[in-house]
Amino acid sequence: MAARGDQGRRPILRGDYRPPAWLVDHVDLELELAAESTRVLAHLDVRRNPEALDREPLRLSGVELKTRRVLVDGQPLADRQRTMDGESMVIGGVPDVARITTEVEIHPERNTALEGLYAAGSSLLTQCEAEGFRKITWFPDRPDVMATFRVRLIADRARYPLLLSNGNQLESGELEDGRHYAVWEDPFPKPSYLFAVVAADLAVLEDHFTTRSGRQVALKVYSEPVNLHRLDHAMASLKRAMAWDEERWGLEYDLDVYHIIATHDFNMGAMENKSLNIFNARYVLADPDTATDADYEAVEAVIGHEYFHNWTGNRVTCRDWFQLTLKEGLTVFRDQEFTADLRSRAVKRIADVATLMARQFPEDAGPMAHSVRPERYIEINNFYTATVYEKGAEVVRMYQTLLGREGFRRGLDLYFERHDGQAVTCDDFLAAMADANDRDLTQFARWYAQVGTPRLEMTTDYDHERGHYILRFRQSLSAHPDNEQRGPLMVPVKIGFLGPDNQPLPVTRVGEDGEGAETRLLVLTNVDAEFRFDQLPPDALPSVLRDFSAPVRLDYDWSDEQLARLAGHDPDPFSRWQAMRRLAERVLTAAIEAGARLPDAVELLIAAWKAVLEDETLDPALAAELLSLPSEAELAQQRDPVDVDCIHESRKALLMRLSQVLEPVLRARYLACRDGAAWSDSPEAVGRRALSNLILNLMLDGQCEAADGLAVDHYESADNMTDRMGALKALVHGRVGAADRALRGFEDRYRDDPLVMDKWFAVQASVAGADAVRRIEALMAHPAFSLKNPNKVRALLGTFGLHNPTGFHAADGSGYALMGRVIRELDGINPQVAARLATVFNRWQAYGAERAGRMRGELEAIADKKGLSPDVEEIVKAALR
Numbered sequence: 106m107a108a109r110g111d112q113g114r115r116p117i118l119r120g121d122y123r124p125p126a127w128l129v130d131h132v133d134l135e136l137e138l139a140a141e142s143t144r145v146l147a148h149l150d151v152r153r154n155p156e157a158l159d160r161e162p163l164r165l166s167g168v169e170l171k172t173r174r175v176l177v178d179g180q181p182l183a184d185r186q187r188t189m190d191g192e193s194m195v196i197g198g199v200p201d202v203a204r205i206t207t208e209v210e211i212h213p214e215r216n217t218a219l220e221g222l223y224a225a226g227s228s229l230l231t232q233c234e235a236e237g238f239r240k241i242t243w244f245p246d247r248p249d250v251m252a253t254f255r256v257r258l259i260a261d262r263a264r265y266p267l268l269l270s271n272g273n274q275l276e277s278g279e280l281e282d283g284r285h286y287a288v289w290e291d292p293f294p295k296p297s298y299l300f301a302v303v304a305a306d307l308a309v310l311e312d313h314f315t316t317r318s319g320r321q322v323a324l325k326v327y328s329e330p331v332n333l334h335r336l337d338h339a340m341a342s343l344k345r346a347m348a349w350d351e352e353r354w355g356l357e358y359d360l361d362v363y364h365i366i367a368t369h370d371f372n373m374g375a376m377e378n379k380s381l382n383i384f385n386a387r388y389v390l391a392d393p394d395t396a397t398d399a400d401y402e403a404v405e406a407v408i409g410h411e412y413f414h415n416w417t418g419n420r421v422t423c424r425d426w427f428q429l430t431l432k433e434g435l436t437v438f439r440d441q442e443f444t445a446d447l448r449s450r451a452v453k454r455i456a457d458v459a460t461l462m463a464r465q466f467p468e469d470a471g472p473m474a475h476s477v478r479p480e481r482y483i484e485i486n487n488f489y490t491a492t493v494y495e496k497g498a499e500v501v502r503m504y505q506t507l508l509g510r511e512g513f514r515r516g517l518d519l520y521f522e523r524h525d526g527q528a529v530t531c532d533d534f535l536a537a538m539a540d541a542n543d544r545d546l547t548q549f550a551r552w553y554a555q556v557g558t559p560r561l562e563m564t565t566d567y568d569h570e571r572g573h574y575i576l577r578f579r580q581s582l583s584a585h586p587d588n589e590q591r592g593p594l595m596v597p598v599k600i601g602f603l604g605p606d607n608q609p610l611p612v613t614r615v616g617e618d619g620e621g622a623e624t625r626l627l628v629l630t631n632v633d634a635e636f637r638f639d640q641l642p643p644d645a646l647p648s649v650l651r652d653f654s655a656p657v658r659l660d661y662d663w664s665d666e667q668l669a670r671l672a673g674h675d676p677d678p679f680s681r682w683q684a685m686r687r688l689a690e691r692v693l694t695a696a697i698e699a700g701a702r703l704p705d706a707v708e709l710l711i712a713a714w715k716a717v718l719e720d721e722t723l724d725p726a727l728a729a730e731l732l733s734l735p736s737e738a739e740l741a742q743q744r745d746p747v748d749v750d751c752i753h754e755s756r757k758a759l760l761m762r763l764s765q766v767l768e769p770v771l772r773a774r775y776l777a778c779r780d781g782a783a784w785s786d787s788p789e790a791v792g793r794r795a796l797s798n799l800i801l802n803l804m805l806d807g808q809c810e811a812a813d814g815l816a817v818d819h820y821e822s823a824d825n826m827t828d829r830m831g832a833l834k835a836l837v838h839g840r841v842g843a844a845d846r847a848l849r850g851f852e853d854r855y856r857d858d859p860l861v862m863d864k865w866f867a868v869q870a871s872v873a874g875a876d877a878v879r880r881i882e883a884l885m886a887h888p889a890f891s892l893k894n895p896n897k898v899r900a901l902l903g904t905f906g907l908h909n910p911t912g913f914h915a916a917d918g919s920g921y922a923l924m925g926r927v928i929r930e931l932d933g934i935n936p937q938v939a940a941r942l943a944t945v946f947n948r949w950q951a952y953g954a955e956r957a958g959r960m961r962g963e964l965e966a967i968a969d970k971k972g973l974s975p976d977v978e979e980i981v982k983a984a985l986r
């Protein structure tokens with residue numbers, strides 16, 4: 106048996122890539138499935154890779170496999186022909202074309218890591234990305250080895266009536282002893298990480314989709330029978346995704362069947378296995394009674410995301426795991442565009458950038474900072490990050506910004522034309538974009554290599570002699586060893602100007618004829634860049650980085666008044682939001698520095714809020730975005746040392762002031778939003794729920810008169826989960842007397858519903874204050890909680906660590922001690938989830954000597970754990986460095 110968890114694994118380097126010495130053309134698998142023990146018989150048709158650099162022996166990866174037999178062309182191997190090297194079995198003397206046969210035994214029921222073949226409830230499921238296939242059978246488990254698969258599944262018919270794998274079903278039938286079998290064949294060569302198997306007893310919702318060229322595709326969405334009635338939204342989302350991919354990109358589905366399986370036991374969001382997607386149930390199940398509007402949108406987006414992978418990921422895949430952003434950045438970009446086209450583009454863009462800033466910016470500034478295409482890793486599972494995904498999507502978006510929509514489409518078409526059926530690199534993607542548009546993108550490639558969030562410093566000037574308005578930019582990269590000697594980036598910057606009356610001004614570059622558009626694209630290529638404009642008044646107000654045209658931090662010293670003007674009048678909705686954020690950040694920063702006393706600038710923020718609240722023409726969903734304040738965690742990011750309690754008090758003081766001064770306006774807008782509140786999923790209704798729940802929470806934060814009663818009414822009259830949760834949060838966070846009863850009622854109603862109970866855990870985990878630690882401990886003992894279930898860990902401990910600074914950073918260190926204990930225990934259960942949780946300690950140094958000392962102590966205690974997983978080890982060692 107190959108062991109895992111040997112401490113001190115050496116990093117794998119991008120520069121060490123070598124083409125595979127051996128290829129596998131075809132795989133024949135037979136799985137005799139049972140939860141206690143599954144037998145896997147594999148036949149691999151292997152041959153030497155003509156493109157290999159050396160004549161190396163055949164290497165197969167395997168982890169935790171009980172190996173029964175290894176044969177080469179039907180002949181058992183002599184012992185000296187096979188040696189072990191870490192996770193690899195090295196077989197010497199294999200003919201250049203051969204058939205390798207292995208038989209192994211694995212134990213799904215004991216597999217708590219949820220990688221490989223595992224038991225999830227009464228089902229057996231696989232998760233192979235990134236390197237889980239080696240926990241199922243011996244294989245050259247790397248994405249540039251692509252094979253066709255034929256899979257024969259055998260299992261007890263009563264326990265597992267459903268037997269699925271990738272591709273089309275060829276055969277099925279009865280066997281003796283109550284068993285049955287099914288044979289599946291996937292005609293598309295694929296890397297092993299896209300392999301999947303399901304053996305289960307599930308209910309199914311069926312529908313079909315006819316592709317543009319007339320292919321009839323059977324669509325099947327599965328869940329446990331009690332949730333069958335919650336699958337309609339997932340199915341509708343899938344059909345919308347299929348239609349959108351045809352319309353927007355000309356991409357059609359390529360098989361006759363598409364399966365989606367919902368499970369409650371899943372490490373991530375979902376997985377794009379060819380034709381057999383496996384999903385975290387939270388991204389499948391939805392009905393108004395149990396799912397919020399945000400859940401509805403997330404289901405649609407993740408279903409879209411996994412479907413879009415069929416082209417960007419499966420038909421064209423990654424050569425090696427360093428190229429992960431090739432499929433993930435591109436597919437996130439595609440799912441963002443899907444949502445933007447179907448819903449509000451403005452709200453979607455703001456929400457995406459807000460997420461990037463909240464989750465990716467800290468990663469860029471933290472101990473695990475890496476480029477979107479990392480240079481090295483110890484455990485690849487640690488690199489499924491906001492950087493690779495969300496910043497990667499920003500990099501893809503910049504191509505579109507630079508090349509235009511049509512140019513980008515030409516590039517994507519060429520990418521598919523060149524690389525369909527191949528495993529390729531980010532350089533190949535860039536080359537397709539460049540060649541299709543006859544553009545030199547050499548400089549653009551630096552976006553794949555640079556680490557950290559680049560900074561743009563802007564200054565303005567006016568050349569009175571010539572009547573030129575001047576914008577100057579200086580760009581810089583963060584201080585990181587990987588950035589040394591790296592030249593300037595190519596940065597697309599969208600800009601515009603407002604006149605003294607706040608009207609947008611046409612923008613004309615010096616030397617251009619005619620009147621320019623109100624938003625213009627500038628492309629920065631040097632460290633220092635200067636742009637001159639004609640026909641602008643000296644007091645024109647610059648609006649810069651519209652639409653967040655590049656993932657950078659922009660510094661310019663707008664006055665408070667100017668920010669308020671942009672917040673009220675910028676025609677670009679993202680820039681309005683950005684200006685509002687900057688203004689709120691200024692007010693909060695000043696308050697934090699003055700011991701929670703609000704500065705005078707708060708009056709400008711109040712006026713800006715009032716204007717938003719009173720603007721009845723504004724989309725309420727957009728209004729809700731404009732009125733969202735930076736979280737305590739985001740405020741903490743920008744401070745060193747971090748004064749946890751003062752941040753909390755300052756934010757509270759601001760909420761209090763805003764809600765008290767604006768109370769009549771808030772109340773009026775609240776009531777207007779609640780008018781005719783019967784549930785509907787129209788964008789209008791969704792927006793009104795978003796805004797009314799935001800206002801309700803504000804009024805409780807501000808202890809407005811009779812707000813408690815309003816929240817109780819809101820809770821009791823709710824006919825949907827968005828309102829129920831919105832009101833529950835207001836009650837619980839407002840520490841209102843009625844909160845306990847509401848929590849108990851909620852628990853009674855939903856105790857058997859794991860997804861809804863996640864919400865119940867999360868809402869309590871985020872209640873501020875040092876008593877949070879005891880509450881978390883009590884909730885961990887709740888029968889619905891389990892450390893084995895990743896959703897529960899995220900809901901309770903993830904929320905506590907990331908969204909409850911005053912609780913987690915309790916001065917006595919009890920939050921740290923709790924988290925440390927959990928991580929050490931979880932490491933033995935599920936290293937991937939434990940590693941993610943361990944990132945809560947990343948910024949330990951910034952919290953003052955006392956807290957820093959305690960956090961370091963926890964990190965060291967984790968690092969010292971015997972048999973610590975490489976996953977957690979990589980994270981804590983980076984934090985301690």
Ligand code: PHE
Pocket residue numbers: 232234235372373374375376377410411433489
């Ligand atoms: N590839 C999946 C996605 O982004 C994410 C994932 C990674 C799921 C690893 C499971 C394991 O869609």
Ligand code: ZN
Pocket residue numbers: 410414432433436
């Ligand atoms: Zn993905």
